[in-house]
Amino acid sequence: MECFTHLTGRIAAMPAANIDTDVIMPKAFLKGIDRTGLALGLFHDLRFDVEGRRRPEFLLHRADMADTRFLLVGPNFGCGSSREHAVWGMLQYGIRAIIGTGFAGIFADNAANNGLLLIVLDPIGIASLAACLSDDTGLISIDLEKRTIVAGEVSIDFEIDPEVRRALLLGLDRIGDTLTHAAEIHSFQQAYFAEHPWLVEAAAR
Template sequence: MGAFVNVKGIAAPIPLANVNTDVIAPKELMRAVTRKGLGWGLFRPYRFEADGTPKPDFVLNRAPWNAAKIMVAYENFGCGSSREHAAWALADFGIECVIALSYAEIFNNNCIKNRILPVVLERDGVEAVMASAQACEEVEVDLPSQSVRLQDGRTFGFNISPLLKHRLLNGIDDVADTLAFEADILAFEERHLAELPWLRKSL
């Protein structure tokens, strides 16, 4: 996956709590077996009528939010089922960062695996970002400094584990991170087999 360092632009405001994955990636998307082409289904129950007609009042159907790379919502974003399609749909639409009060744990992990930065801010920070988003003011999210900056100069810090930060900044996933220790793993295997040679016969 590509590296995540910084993203800046208009954020899409979703002033809702408990937005579940059935809304973010409805069941129609579950037929897909690839990560590409799923942006059409993002928030489909909110974005489209039953006949497929776009709902003009939904934020993702309106400029400039229809080109947003950042999304802001309230608590428990991504709750519900564990479908990774929710992260796939966000990424395919162009969302690189979500800012919220909290996330469902599996959704949070799925975001990281798909190069989407899930930022957690306190209530005052989320409310400030939400207001900026609704006013079409730019928001900047910087991973190296772990900060969210608003157009008026206000800055809000966020926490992220060093391991996840390392993976995002370097564009590596769990497998690539493990393979960085390939030489150590192979050396351990050789030592282990030397100590227990009878294991070679069972391999």
């Protein structure tokens, strides 16, 4: 998992409420046996028409939105079915952080487990950030170490769960985080089997 410390990039605003995982990643892209090709699936039905032609008017297809790294979204983003592919598609497309007033719980868990930073701001913070975007270049900087968003002359602080922040800073998914305790796990196993030698004998049979 790629770590997130400090990143500057372009942000695109998608303020509609309740954008669900079926919009983010349509079910047609859930059939693969691995994670490849999910960048194409991201917002597919918004980005392409029924014949597969690119919709030039879609936000992320605009020339000034090239290389978008962040999204500013409406309430309850990521609601709907449990679909980890939605997060995988975001990351494959190049989206590293999403800012909103709140996110669906399962989507938030999937994001935390895969290195997609979700930032929750109150409506005043969202309005301040949106105002900066209308007057500036659309570039912002997110510093996870300092927990700040900088847009033009404005700096906005944000809160984040300490464990989620630590995992993102270090680039650790759940397995990677568990493996940081490999020595302790090994010591526990040795001590446990020393106290229960019959388990070793049974496994050897």
